[in-house]
Amino acid sequence: MKHEPLRTNPQRQGIVNESFEVLREREGLLPIKVSPFFKRKVDDEIKHLGHTEGPLHRMVYPTNERLIIRAPGEVPDFVDDRVNMPPDTTGNIIQKYRDRILFMPTSTCVSHCQYCFRQDVLSEHQHSDRNMFTNSVERLSGYLDTHTDAEEVILSGGDPMTLSASSLAKIFEVIKAHRNIRSIRIHTKAISYNPQLIIDERKLELLSAADVRLVFHLTHPYEVCDDVKEAIAKIRKAGIRCYNQFPILRQINDHHVVLIRHLEQLDQLGIRNLSIFIPDPINFSAPFRINLARLIGIIERINWFSPSWINSTRFVMDTMVGKVRREDMAEYDLHAGVATFKRDGKSVAYPDFPAELDVPGNLETMLWRDNVSLV
Structure with a gap:
């Protein structure tokens, strides 16, 4: 029988933070x-709830689970980022697909998400003496010179929007010099953590001129405060196409009501949600993962209880063979707790999150501001 963990009060949270360090x-x-900017939202959440188990708090602060719970099959890098880093690119380039190149010009984030799926790579760069941006753009240019099949460059990190306008301009100049590149995409969480970093007038001009697709990582409806809404309106007014993708995270948004609420709000703001990601089975990811059987139930409820412009979003899992969906599951061994997914003739084994560890989020806690009841 599963029990909801004891809630941590603000005083106890200090001890958890020290242990996490x-x-x-x-x-x-x-x-x-x-x-x-984000801490003000978290403090407001604590004030309303009286504990530190709210969805916004869990995004950026550790929990007791983070310290003590591990799940079978956890690895440092499930998607093989390191394997797909070409030599002599200083770890700034990842190419898993023939037509797309992921470029990481910085390891700096505005805030650190506890659920980050690239913790080992980013922490390694943060402890490095070299400046990630030094020579990285020149190396990108050389790589694009020799990989003419690429049609898209995706800027990730770290958060590219922490870069200065002049640094972004340099990157865009190099990319635009290669005529085979048809699309530039930027992934950013800054819209939630500090939207001022995006709505700088010079940056908006650069993003618009480069015809960038801006992909936010908004994960919960309460991230979208009035300041964020105003920033999104300003970005859209500048003619920049806005998208979103986010992970489904246990006790943060793992209920169809929360997800539908979030997707509806994004739609009202003119943002197209591309994907909802299933968390990677990486080290210390147990506080955020969900058992596949329960996940499928959530997906089905979204399909049943939302219109097509909401339920058309993709639920995907990133793997070493590329992104896969529920439809790509070839078999599931309940005894072993392993699901096998297939893509392009390749198979990948996914260690499912144990059902006995999968304590669902409480809807009243996840949507504390709405005073909802279980549906």
Whole structure:
């Protein structure tokens, strides 16, 4: 029988944070980092709930689970980022698909998401003496010269929107010099953590002129405060196409009501949600993962209880063979707790999150501002 964990009060949270600092130094995790803008939202959540188990708090601060719970099959890098880093690119380029190149010009984030799926790579770069941006753009140019099949460059990181306008201009200039590149995409969480970093007038001009597709990582409806809404309106007014993608995270948004609420709000703001990601089975990811059987139930309820412009979003899992969906599941061994997915003739084994560890989020906690009841 599953029981909801004891809620941590603000006083106890300080002890959890100190214990996490020891863990993260030993295991190479990212340190706690919360922007003043986002901390105000978290503090308001704590004030309303009286504890630190709310969805916004869990995004950026560790929990007791983060310290003590591990799940079978956890690995440092499930999607093989390192394997797909070409030599002599200083770890800034990942190419898993023939037509797309992922470029990481910075390891800096506005805040650190506790659920980050690239913690080992980013923490390694943060402890490096070299400046990630130094020579990286020149190396990107040389790589594009020799990989003419590429049609899209995706800027990720870290958060590319932490870069200065002049740095972004340099990147765009190099990319635009290669006529085979048809699309530039930027992935950013800054819209939630510090939207001012995006709506700088010079940056908006650059994004618009480069015809960038801007992909936000908004994960919960309460991230979208009035300031964020105003920033999104300003970005759209500048003629920049806005998209979103986010992970489904246990006790943050793991209920069809929360997800539908979030997707409806994004739609009202003129943002197209591309994907909802299933968390990678990486080290210390247990507080955020969901058992596949329960996940399928959530997907079905979204399909049943939302219109097509909401339920058309994709539920995907990133793997070493590329992104896969529920439809790509070839078999599931309940005894072993392993699902096998197939793509392009290749198979990947996914260690499912154990059902006995899968304590669902409480709807009243996840939507504390709405005073909802279970549906």
